[in-house]
Structure formats: C-alpha cells, structure tokens
Amino acid sequence: MDFINYCICVIEYSNSNCSDEEKKLWSIKLSRFLLFLYDRQNLWSEYILHFDELLKRKDLFFEYYEPPSFFVPDVYIIEQKNAAVKLHFLYAADERYQIIKRKIEKKNTWKNVEHLKCHQQYSLSSKELDRRYRKIINKLKEIV
Secondary structure, eight states: OHHHHHHHHHHHHOOOSOOHHHHHHHHHHHHHHHHHHHHHTTOHHHHHHHHHHHHHOTTOEEEESSOOSSOOOGGGEEEEETTEEEEEGGGGGHHHHHHHHHHHHHHHTTOOOGGGSOOOGGGSOHHHHHHHHHHHHHHHHHHO
16 A cells, blocks of 8 residues: 555656646556555555545546436536536546445444454465456556
C-alpha cells in the first residue's frame, strides 16, 4: 500500500512527459487499487478515510455527454452543463463504500463482524490462494 501511495505521489508531482489526462487516469487506477487493498485487508476505517479524501478532489472525474439514465447522488456530480456531466470516478464505488460504512457501524456497536471480514492468507487453502493470486495479477494487468 505504501508503494501504491508512492506511485500516486510520483505521478501527481512529476514533471514527466505524461499529459494531464494520462496523469489523471493513472491516479484513478492506482487509487482504485489502493481502495481494493484496504478492503481486502479489512482496513475499513482507512478505506473510508481514503475514499473521503479522494472525494474532495474535483480533478478525478469522467465526463459523460448525455445525462445519466440512473440516479446519481449530488456528492458525485462535479459539474453539469447542458447535457454534459462530470461524475467523480468514485461514483462506481459508492455501493462498496456504503457496505463498509455498515461494517464499521456493526463493529462500533460491538457486534460480531468476523464473518464480514475477508479471510487472510494464513487461513486459506492453496487452491484459494492460487485463485486470489490470479485475481490480483489480472487487476494489475488492467492497470498497466
């Protein structure tokens, strides 16, 4: 996770030959991956903190040239002009964000949350480890 944070900093603060659009796309991909890692490590509070920090950034958006046919909470709409809409990239992760908030609420009310946690490596079979390893490699390939 530290490495991903480091990569995000390098991309954002470097004066490389990357265009602003490329920097934005890499920041989005790496930020998604970091959220995924927080989720898989059951670092729910860190997930929420990182999500909320990212949501403050208005430069991480996708632009749609037709109004969305689905409901979008105002918090994810960055700008709307005529038919064009700029949606924060985190809109796609809203459902997971809400689930993790409920997990934290359960934990804070002293309810059992062990069944809600992702299982750690030491408790998995070798078959499950292989499956997860392939899943992570595929995610990394999507980023690159």
